[in-house]
Amino acid sequence: MAAYQSAINDSLPLHQRKEHINTALAKSQGKDSIHGQLLYSKCSLHYALKEYDSLYITGKILTTHSQNSSNFLSLGKYQHLMAYYHGRVTHDTDSAFYYHNQAKNQFIKIEDSARIGRRLLSMSIIQKNRNDHFGAKETLTEALGYLDESLDKKFIASVYNELATNHGKLLNHTDAINYYTLAIKTTASPNDRQIYQNNLATIYMEQKEYETARSILLKLLDSIPAKRSVHYARVLDNLSYTNWALGNPEATNGLHRALQIRKEVDDLRGQMASYTHLAEAYLNKRPVQARGYLDTLIQISRRLAVPRAEIDALKYLMRLETRNDDHKLRYISLQDSMHSVDLQVKTQFAKMKYDDRIKQEAILKLQATEATKNAELAEQQTQKVIYLSLGSILLALSGLYIYFMLQRHKKEKMQEIYTTEKRISKKVHDELANDIYGVMTNLQHNSGSESPEVLDTLEHIYQKTRDISYETGDVDTRNFHLSLKKLLAQYQSPTTNIAVMGLEESVWKNTADYKKIAVYRAIHELMVNMKKHSEASLVSLSFQRRHNQIHIQYVDNGIGMKPEQKKGNGLRNTENRIRNIDGTLILAPEFNKGLKVSILFPK
Template sequence: MKQYDSLQLFNTQLLHAAILKKNPFHIGKHYSLKGVYYKEVTGDQNSAFYYFNQSKNYFLQIGDNGQVGKALLNMALIQQNFSDFFGSKETITESLQYLIRAQKTKYIASAYSVLATNHRKLLNYEDAIKYYNKAIEITDSEKDRFVYLNNLSAIYIDHKKYKKAIQGFKTILNNSLANKCVKNKARAIDNMAYAKWLSTQIDVENEFQKALNIRLKNKDLRGQIASYTHLAEFFANKDSKAAKKWIDKALIVSKKSNNPKAELDALKLLIKLAPLNLPIKNRYIILQDSLYKQELTVKTQFAKIKYDDKLKQEEILKLKNQKAKQETETAKQKAHKTIFLSSGIIILLIGCFVIYFLKQRYKREKIQETYKTETRISKKVHDELANDIYNVMIQLEDENKPELLNKIEDIYSRTRDISRENSSIDTGQNYPEELSDMLSSYTPIDTMLIVKGFDHINWEKISGEKKVTLYRVLQELMTNMKKHSQAKLVAITFSKSFKLIKINYSDNGRGITEKAINYRNGLYNAENRIKTIGGSFIFDSETENGFKAEIQIPN
């Protein structure tokens, strides 16, 4: 008893720890141990059934099929002990589903044995035989196989197949385990004697007595009741006094072991011996009614526990489904919001891209239009104005007016410069050569031009608009140098990075003051040109310290 008290203490500690850690497995174990305590120690089978059912639910949460199957197996055994054979059959069938999934061979065999016993009690002998054979076939335990074979042979007695029963008991008694499992050995001896007597009516008193002696020696009360009952039946038709003696012994042991079913069976046999004995009949009726009410009450309680549990599980499932539905709905709403937001962002990005594209197109069109205008002006200046001035110069040569002729020649030269500065630019394969020629042509004879990194630039990957802009800006710088700075050295360095092309210009000319810069539209035009293609133009100059400029354009 102290061991069971220690078990209760340990079990309570286990529950507290499991609840703190929210561990369904250990909570399930707690309820399982509690079920064992009520089943084996207190005898409160109703509480045991309840706690086994509770343990099953916790093991279901974590999908532990083996533990679920074992809990249901214990519940089925309790139902069977209270003659709830239909309920037990239903529960053990459910248990088998989980045990088979978990491949728990030992418990699968036990479940088949319980199922077979239910069929036996319901007089379904063929099914009982089938499931006992399954239990015998599947078990790995020789001891359990010994018990199942004993049960199978006993069914053959119920089924009036005495030869098969006797053969089964002989097999048991010839097994080496017979001397180790004395209870099962005594049972086999007693049942084999009973089968022999039922089939041939031969004298088997000594065999009955042999089995009884083993049971008395081992204090096997259930076995003693069976022996006393068989001896009473054996003497019933030839020695009623001896038969009554054995029945009385069966009644004493039944009451001693608190086994009302065995007492009822003994009273039933006693009524056959003394049919006019009213006190015995009354005791039989009262006990039968009491057992019936008790079994009915327990069956109802078992059914209620299972029904309430079913409703609870359905409610849990309903709540889970509602939660899942809500989560799905929330996910849908979130997805809709995400789609709406994404669509808005995409539309915004498309809008930004369209605006950017239109701006870039406008810039390109503006650059192209400027370039066309410059080219048209250049052509017109060259074809019309320059030619007209040239003709006037020829006419004036004959009139010998050198001063006027020099002025007109200067105008002609400037006109040709304007034409050249605004002439068309080849932006194709010849662009590098044309740019290089322009730089050289704008360099005075007494000025040194140094160009670095020119060949490192992949000119084919640069757009036509950028080429024209760069050409015009460098042309403006060279023009500024030629006309104003009187530089003796000009350095232009080309370099590139992943995103940019950089051009550094510097000369050692007179430079220019900030005030003077304000009047140099050419430099501001150059800056605006570079900004139009997304680049930058920075210049720095002081009087007598030369002129520097840094140009950056997107690569």
């Protein structure tokens, strides 16, 4: 088709290509085998022309056509385009992740392994940027299973690079070095290899192995032909910082030159790195100049919405201006807003220990002063402290004993309930269900007396007894994350998509079996309630472990609940199960806007 060939001709202006596409679509009228391809090409042109409303409209037409004609390739490519749109234009990473996942599902239908692996790679990058490093590693491992070692070397190398980055964020420096080395060996792209080499050098810099980092960066800088590029400035900045860390006073010249290049090419993220390194270099010798760099760093970080960079700047400002409480308050506010990611936990505990030590030292100093003034009073007070301490210890031990016994009783009660459920399940399955099945068999083989209605009724009763048996049956608590995945997979259907994040073995480490069973039953109740009542097409479950708490978030886009609507038995049972394991369940229904359930309980 001549119009189609003109439409995909990159040498023609975009508007002219769109006219050819419209002509080809008018002639095709939905009957052509390339109609879906034409619609996707039109969506691509709308995106390139920034005609985003038209992109949505044409996308809906493409979706309907592709679903009716089973053109999963065109639909998957369109959903990939929408993921790219939300990532680059709306900056809505949740929608971008959703569309990447939808595209992956379309490519699974046509067994396009390369595209499946690439979409998983894109999803992992979103997870990494949202600080879900464990989830990102799981997604990347899945991506490796789809990529071909001979055909997809570029993307396999990228997967290794992302795995290294996530390990680095989790402070697993040895694994990070190994994966960066794999990425360097795997890639056939000189540009990508240079990027991976620079990343490898940064790991050595973080470990303060500056000589090793310097050796890598020196060779790398000489191999970059474009001396005014973003990549050249990045390597130059890292090399100059390494030289400064090794005691070279002339290294700041390179830091300034890297900053100048980044300004020329409008690399704002690179400028943040330059200002950070310059501020650190001038912190002690030129504090006024360092303050200027930090102020600029904060301005850019707010413009780009990168709170991590502002936190780094505030750390240096607090060292420069120790009495400025505004810096401390802003630093604490930013830390709280980032939800205390796992990498900050050790720092927070260290701060708590430091504050407690200062407090104890102050108490001891006060006690020593009072003892000097009045020895007799100090002795009396010491005796009171001893008595009070002993009393407190005894009271605390009594409280702990009572608490332990109550918890033990509760655990035994939960185990008794679970044992009873299993016993009932076995009896229902082995006795009642089998007896009903025997009656059905006799009715079917004794002609003349059976009634279709009786057989149907018995079949219904038989299925209900099997359902009861399965609902109260055994739960594999040893491989609990796999049990939950298997449970959730039962509710995945063409009309209901279930997205699960963070469901990994480490979340349930050292969690009591009776709590796992209660959670399993509660999630089962939620999924049954969703299937029966919600009419949801999208369900999201996320699992997180923070400190000694496990947080489960359930969200669907179903019909929700009316404000005056009472909770059914399913939801009440779910609340009771969570309450029995010392947890809380927060229900946030909105009529016609879906249901949100938040579950929080101690491990």
